[in-house]
Amino acid sequence: MKVPQQVARLGVVFAAAIAALLVARSFLVPETFGELGHYRAAAIDSIAAHPKKYAGHQECAACHDDLAAKRAAGNHRGVACEVCHGPQQAHVDAPLDVKPPAPRDRGFCPLCHAYNPSRPTGFPQIDPVAHNPLRPCITCHDPHAPVPPAVPEECSACHGQIARQKALSHHANLPCVTCHQVPQQHKVTPRVIRPTKPAERAFCGRCHAEGASGPAEAPRIDLAAHHPRYLCWQCHYPHYPETQ
Amino acid sequence: MQGYIYPNEFELQWSLLIVLYPYITGLVAGAFILASLERVFNVKEVQPTYRLALLTALAFLLVAPLPLQAHLGHPERSYEIFLTPNRKSAMAMFGFVYAWYLTVVLLLEIWFEYRKDMVLWAREAVGWRRWLYYGLTLGATDLSDPSLKFDDAAGRWITVIGIPSAFLLHGYVGFIFGSVKANPWWSSVLMPVVFLFSAIVSGIALVLILYVVISLFRSRPVDMRCLDKLASFLFYAMIVDVSLEMLDFVHRLYESEESIDILSQMIESRLFISLIVLQLVLGTLIPLGFLGVFSPALHRGLARGSDELRRLIYLMSAVLVEIGIFSIRWNVVIGGQLFSKSLRGLTVYKVELLGLEGLATTLVLLALPFVILWVLVKVLPPWEEPAGLRRLDGV
Amino acid sequence: MTRDEEPSVAPADDPRPTPAVDRRRFVEDALKACAAGCPLILAVMRLPAAAAQRPAGEAAYDPAEHLYGMGIDIQKCIGCGRCVAACKAENDVPLDGYHFNTWVERYVIDEDGDVTVDSPNGGFDGFPPPAAESEIRRTFFVPKLCNHCANPPCVQVCPVGATFSTPDGVVLVDEQYCIGCRYCIQACPYGARWFHPTKHVAAKCTLCYHRLVKGLVPACVEVCPTGARIFGEVEQRPTPLARFMRMNDVQVLKPHLNTRPKVYYANLDGEVR
Numbered sequence: 082m083k084v085p086q087q088v089a090r091l092g093v094v095f096a097a098a099i100a101a102l103l104v105a106r107s108f109l110v111p112e113t114f115g116e117l118g119h120y121r122a123a124a125i126d127s128i129a130a131h132p133k134k135y136a137g138h139q140e141c142a143a144c145h146d147d148l149a150a151k152r153a154a155g156n157h158r159g160v161a162c163e164v165c166h167g168p169q170q171a172h173v174d175a176p177l178d179v180k181p182p183a184p185r186d187r188g189f190c191p192l193c194h195a196y197n198p199s200r201p202t203g204f205p206q207i208d209p210v211a212h213n214p215l216r217p218c219i220t221c222h223d224p225h226a227p228v229p230p231a232v233p234e235e236c237s238a239c240h241g242q243i244a245r246q247k248a249l250s251h252h253a254n255l256p257c258v259t260c261h262q263v264p265q266q267h268k269v270t271p272r273v274i275r276p277t278k279p280a281e282r283a284f285c286g287r288c289h290a291e292g293a294s295g296p297a298e299a300p301r302i303d304l305a306a307h308h309p310r311y312l313c314w315q316c317h318y319p320h321y322p323e324t325q
Numbered sequence: 326m327q328g329y330i331y332p333n334e335f336e337l338q339w340s341l342l343i344v345l346y347p348y349i350t351g352l353v354a355g356a357f358i359l360a361s362l363e364r365v366f367n368v369k370e371v372q373p374t375y376r377l378a379l380l381t382a383l384a385f386l387l388v389a390p391l392p393l394q395a396h397l398g399h400p401e402r403s404y405e406i407f408l409t410p411n412r413k414s415a416m417a418m419f420g421f422v423y424a425w426y427l428t429v430v431l432l433l434e435i436w437f438e439y440r441k442d443m444v445l446w447a448r449e450a451v452g453w454r455r456w457l458y459y460g461l462t463l464g465a466t467d468l469s470d471p472s473l474k475f476d477d478a479a480g481r482w483i484t485v486i487g488i489p490s491a492f493l494l495h496g497y498v499g500f501i502f503g504s505v506k507a508n509p510w511w512s513s514v515l516m517p518v519v520f521l522f523s524a525i526v527s528g529i530a531l532v533l534i535l536y537v538v539i540s541l542f543r544s545r546p547v548d549m550r551c552l553d554k555l556a557s558f559l560f561y562a563m564i565v566d567v568s569l570e571m572l573d574f575v576h577r578l579y580e581s582e583e584s585i586d587i588l589s590q591m592i593e594s595r596l597f598i599s600l601i602v603l604q605l606v607l608g609t610l611i612p613l614g615f616l617g618v619f620s621p622a623l624h625r626g627l628a629r630g631s632d633e634l635r636r637l638i639y640l641m642s643a644v645l646v647e648i649g650i651f652s653i654r655w656n657v658v659i660g661g662q663l664f665s666k667s668l669r670g671l672t673v674y675k676v677e678l679l680g681l682e683g684l685a686t687t688l689v690l691l692a693l694p695f696v697i698l699w700v701l702v703k704v705l706p707p708w709e710e711p712a713g714l715r716r717l718d719g720v
Numbered sequence: 721m722t723r724d725e726e727p728s729v730a731p732a733d734d735p736r737p738t739p740a741v742d743r744r745r746f747v748e749d750a751l752k753a754c755a756a757g758c759p760l761i762l763a764v765m766r767l768p769a770a771a772a773q774r775p776a777g778e779a780a781y782d783p784a785e786h787l788y789g790m791g792i793d794i795q796k797c798i799g800c801g802r803c804v805a806a807c808k809a810e811n812d813v814p815l816d817g818y819h820f821n822t823w824v825e826r827y828v829i830d831e832d833g834d835v836t837v838d839s840p841n842g843g844f845d846g847f848p849p850p851a852a853e854s855e856i857r858r859t860f861f862v863p864k865l866c867n868h869c870a871n872p873p874c875v876q877v878c879p880v881g882a883t884f885s886t887p888d889g890v891v892l893v894d895e896q897y898c899i900g901c902r903y904c905i906q907a908c909p910y911g912a913r914w915f916h917p918t919k920h921v922a923a924k925c926t927l928c929y930h931r932l933v934k935g936l937v938p939a940c941v942e943v944c945p946t947g948a949r950i951f952g953e954v955e956q957r958p959t960p961l962a963r964f965m966r967m968n969d970v971q972v973l974k975p976h977l978n979t980r981p982k983v984y985y986a987n988l989d990g991e992v993r
Binding site for chain 1: 783795796797798799800801802806809811826827828846847848849850853859860881882883884885887892894895896926929930933934936937939942943945946947
Binding site for chain 3: 328329330331332333334335336338339393396397398399400402403405406408409410411413414415416417419501505506507508583661662665666667668669
């Protein structure tokens with residue numbers, strides 16, 4: 082059968098177009114494309130070659146071994162040097178030309194240590210307005226091995242949100258130690274040695290049981306009848322009781 | 326901005342140009358499917374618009390990739406989509422679907438349709454026009470009976486292939502959005518189907534507008550049988566389109582997934598004008614009402630009115646439909662970016678006036694297909710002109 | 721009320737080896753030599769420093785030996801934002817408030833259960849205390865970053881293969897090949913990608929890939945003062961991440977999307993998305 086003229090002409094045009102595309106493709110596809118997957122393998126190398134700005138605390142320790150040792154033994158042992166001193170690869174490359182900044186004003190430390198209720202309780206927090214106003218933090222605290230100047234008497238140093246909520250509640254006048262026994266070691270290893278919590282209903286009953294001798298305005302309940310399965314604080318939040 | 330959005334979401338990534346892209350491809354697919362009515366389904370009434378619909382589809386298809394191109398961060402790298410298409414990417418298939426549709430479907434169909442005329446024009450014309458037409462025939466000048474029969478058969482077969490291809494072209498655009506699982510406004514299995522039927526609606530409306538307007542300019546009478554048929558098809562397509570969109574809407578509302586709150590908020594505030602007013606009332610309910618009453622779609626037309634009145638109502642309805650379909654594209658593309666993927670906040674989109682992705686570019690790109698169509702109509706007249714008139718036109 | 725059980729204390733320093741060269745002494749010697757008028761020494765002086773940057777392992781870095789991931793302990797995050805600042809410095813991220821490889825969100829859930837989320841400047845400058853403190857039921861910070869998904873939708877949608885997962889499990893962007901279509905940004909459920917305003921390509925967290933190949937941890941992990949970010953290997957046991965996964969109930973973000981993230985959260989609240 083004779084091929085129609087139209088088909089022949091169109092065939093030539095299409096064949097030429099496809100051939101041109103294939104030729105162009107063989108020239109234009111990047112060399113390393115497809116080596117590792119559907120991408121340019123060389124891209125990994127160029128990304129890996131990006132210069133680093135943060136040297137890493139190991140680099141700092143190579144020269145500043147004294148400070149590194151001090152830091153490693155103190156409460157900032159997990160805080161890398163460049164958290165406060167900023168990215169210092171430039172200083173590593175040219176130790177004499179580039180000097181790392183050291184934030185000495187009161188603006189920097191509160192980034193971590195200003196009171197903020199969203200922070201986990203137990204994290205040391207202060208109120209920057211009330212806490213020794215105008216004095217730079219480093220007059221009292223050594224940033225490389227910070228400790229409170231005296232072991233804190235006030236639980237609020239680390240439990241700010243609880244202290245604030247309690248201050249607004251009917252329990253405002255109760256000191257923490259009324260309900261919690263705090264071992265001295267809690268201040269040294271706070272996560273290992275924990276304060277106690279009231280272990281029996283009768284403890285709260287000293288104020289809240291019927292006929293208790295506490296303040297008259299404290300609500301009273303029948304300890305025997307009122308949900309005897311639970312300790313009081315399993316339902317009520319004593320730092321901020323429901324009735325205010 | 327209201328509520329919370331991820332910080333990287335302040336900038337809208339897909340702007341007005343990306344609204345334009347599905348709008349234009351929709352017009353292409355719709356116009357082609359209309360053309361195929363005559364060819365494959367033998368709807369003889371719409372014959373006067375057959376060639377016009379084909380040329381319209383071509384004019385818009387040539388412009389379709391431009392908004393994408395203008396929107397790319399690196400337009401000069403766009404060829405990579407042909408070099409190293411990622412087979413897993415819905416977007417990578419764009420190049421191939423587009424190339425297939427442009428060359429294998431549209432250009433071939435137009436070529437077979439016009440070949441006989443082009444050969445005749447080449448014989449009749451002088452100077453560069455002679456060479457132009459000769460070049461366009463690719464030298465296939467055989468006008469024998471079997472050859473012309475082959476043209477006709479080929480055209481029919483290409484149309485048969487073309488219908489699923491047109492579905493593919495626009496359904497695929499819907500898939501680009503519908504397959505984004507990260508975005509609850511887009512992620513819907515109905516998205517490609519809704520895109521498709523709204524495309525058919527917009528294509529029919531466009532050809533209807535062009536047919537009426539061009540007839541006016543050529544001071545030719547409008548074939549009312551053809552226009553009534555177009556209006557009826559427009560009505561039917563809209564019914565399907567609206568049903569699908571309602572299904573999508575009811576389904577979302579009924580499933581009431583975690584995104585429902587933020588999406589309802591978005592519809593009530595950010596999308597109120599474009600979705601409720603423009604898309605639903607102006608773009609759908611009003612034209613649907615007018616077409617239902619005046620077109621012969623239902624019961625040979627409830628109130629027929631004079632030809633003059635129907636022409637006016639059809640034209641107005643078609644214009645409203647075009648506005649409505651553009652709003653659909655806007656509501657999909659922009660709406661999908663107005664809420665945060667945190668489902669906790671809404672952002673705003675301000676159209677820039679000038680600039681590469683602004684209103685000005687959009688208007689130029691919207692006007693461009695009509696310029697191309699004007700050229701195409703001059704080179705490949707879709708209607709039979711008396712020989713004398715053609716020379717008077719001077720083209 | 722926040723958790724009043726777990727006081728947060730900085731973790732022990734990780735016992736990574738320090739370079740053997742005592743560089744400070746070397747610099748001191750060099751200084752003395754300089755004073756004696758020997759400019760040549762100055763040039764030579766930089767050599768050991770450069771050598772020290774590259775631990776012995778780098779030449780032999782084999783991506784096949786690694787599969788990186790990150791752990792985030794919500795209960796340890798104090799919202800200081802040092803990770804955000806470090807990331808921007810390390811990776812040349814624009815310093816405006818609209819482009820972040822990593823950012824920190826604050827959730828405040830009030831007594832009615834209403835949730836307020838904010839992230840002022842991505843947490844770059846830390847967080848001011850929230851307005852109405854007395855009404856808080858619980859509140860916490862959530863650091864976010866690219867999840868380096870094992871089934872990354874961004875990689876799936878890239879039309880040209882300009883973004884990809886490396887053999888060691890990091891999702892990267894080839895900025896010399898990206899056409900800037902931004903489909904990947906749309907496909908990321910986490911808002912972790914952004915469009916570079918001057919390079920005009922998609923950009924994202926690289927997990928500090930340039931640091932990983934040198935045996936270092938990502939910058940955000942390096943500077944996290946409370947150890948809230950834990951870096952390590954997903955499939956090997958003796959890494960901090962493995963311990964983190966053993967000691968905590970971990971969750972990933974938006975698990976229903978089956979992106980299979982490799983950033984694991986401990987103590988994650990159900991309101992976070």
